[in-house]
Amino acid sequence: MQDTSSTKNLALAIVLCLAILFGWSFLADYMGWTPKPDPEVAAQQQAEAERQAREKADAEKAKTSVPLTVFTPVPGQDITVSTPLYEAVIHSGGGVLRSFQLKHYAATIQPDSPPVNLVDAATAESAPLGLVIDGAASWSQGQWAVEAAPKAPLAPGQSDVLRLVGEINGLRVVRELHFSADSYLIREKTFLAPLGDQSRSARLAYTIASDASNAGGGQYDAMRIAWFVDDALGQEADAEDLTKGVTASGKVSWAGPMSTYFLSAILPDGDAGVTIKGVLRGGIYRVAVEEQDIQLTPGQQAELGASYWLGPKKRKLLLEVSEPLAGAVELGMFSIIAKALLWLLEFFHQYVHNWGLAIILLTVLIKAVFWPLTAKSYASMEKMKKLQPMMMNIREKYKDNKEMMNKEVMALYKTYGVNPASGCIPILVQLPVFFGLYQALLTAIELRHASFIELLPFTDKLWLADLSAKDPFYITPIIMGLTMFLQQRMSPPATDPTQQKIMMFLPLIFTVLFLGFPSGLVLYWLVNNILSIAQQGLMHRKNRRLDADS
Structure with a gap:
């Protein structure tokens, strides 16, 4: 049993999400997991196809008797069909x-x-x-x-x-x-x-x-x-x-x-x-x-x-x-979810007439649906945060005895009723929605040349004028990286120094990754981060009031 924080769990969930998203097809082919057609079945299918083709040829589909009229060729010309x-x-x-x-x-x-x-x-x-x-x-x-x-x-x-x-x-x-x-x-x-x-x-x-x-x-x-x-x-x-x-x-x-x-x-x-x-x-x-x-x-x-x-x-x-x-x-493996999200996106657009605003409203709706799960994850993070000093003491006391360290950590979890996986499970439940939304935003022709904020404020330069293209000034991915860094600072730090260093670089890695993403997808992630920060802040205040009352 590991004593990692929920911050690490969140990071692992996101990394897992991206790994599956970008690497599954390659890995499946490389490892031989992609189902191969059975040679016997393929031969039967080919034979059946050939049989149907012969029947089609023998019947001479739609064959009709027709006298051939006199044919007089003429020079080719361009014909316009409008x-x-x-x-x-x-x-x-x-x-x-x-x-x-x-x-x-x-x-x-x-x-x-x-x-x-x-x-x-x-x-x-x-x-x-x-x-x-x-x-x-x-x-x-x-x-x-x-x-x-x-x-x-x-x-x-x-x-x-x-x-x-x-x-x-x-x-x-x-x-x-x-x-x-x-x-x-x-x-x-x-x-x-x-x-x-x-x-x-x-x-x-x-x-x-x-x-x-x-x-x-x-x-x-x-x-x-x-x-x-x-x-x-x-x-x-x-x-x-x-x-x-x-x-x-x-x-x-x-x-x-x-x-x-x-x-x-x-x-x-x-x-x-x-x-x-x-x-x-x-x-x-x-x-x-x-x-x-x-x-x-x-x-x-x-x-x-x-x-x-x-x-x-x-x-x-x-x-x-x-x-x-x-x-x-x-639309990928979660096509049913992607279709539903596209329908919702079009539903919002018919009222706000701006695809960027439609993405924001869709993000708010998704956040509201998963609010209880996310709140549960944050509650688990708060509990883990309170246990950090005790876990550090256990680490120091049993640093030469891994088995005893794990037993003591398990006992600590049991005593305070903490499940270290409870902060990660709600995130994993949301991954199919992320996959579906990723594919929906990536392939929706509705976002092609659809503008959100057409001009960069106080300039005449085109900015988010095409949600299917990357942000030309990289403003949204940079802000997204900053919000991710802020989320990390609001979360309890990992107890392991190596993990802390990895977590420090995670926002930078994601920022670089998102620089080339379509701006519509970056907008979703940015708004989701802002809503997550707001929810995390509300949870912090609620916990402080509970601590003060107790």
């Missing part, structure tokens, strides 16, 4: 994206900032939304014409279609891209028919691409390739690994490049028989979703389908499409 949410520019020579601007999201916090463009000039060279047919790029090796196109901006509630027809490698290809004014989702129907009089097979792949211009960079907003396969999110951000290429197969829900706040993804119709291929080349993150071979019969056409999401990672909008797509927002 909705209340975005403006897309699509080249009719294959249906590839030239631009995709999000009307409600600015690239920077500057007043004259252009909108976020998920497909800029560099990305357009990789032909996002292009079809790869039998390994050939349909946009560069095929001939195309436009059969129908949106002629006016879409009003709320409206939808429209862009219909392209082309020929490539002996196939007639028809693409129908369906746009909705109320969603970032684009639905596609693709029709394939052989031009000759022989049956044949074909292989189709959908593509999507993005560069890193919409990611802030660093560990909190890194660009990566992600996929949702077998009801689990997978992703790869390491540039070296992505340059070599990544692949995945199984029950595929979606795949594509994403940052913390934006996603460009392909959603195949059906979830079996497709393969994901991702690569980073020339600074462009490119993903292809490849269908199994399709059997084609002369005089008939096969229909395939897929959808594309190009837009913000806003859970409410993603959920309107599917639960797996909402999995692009990473």
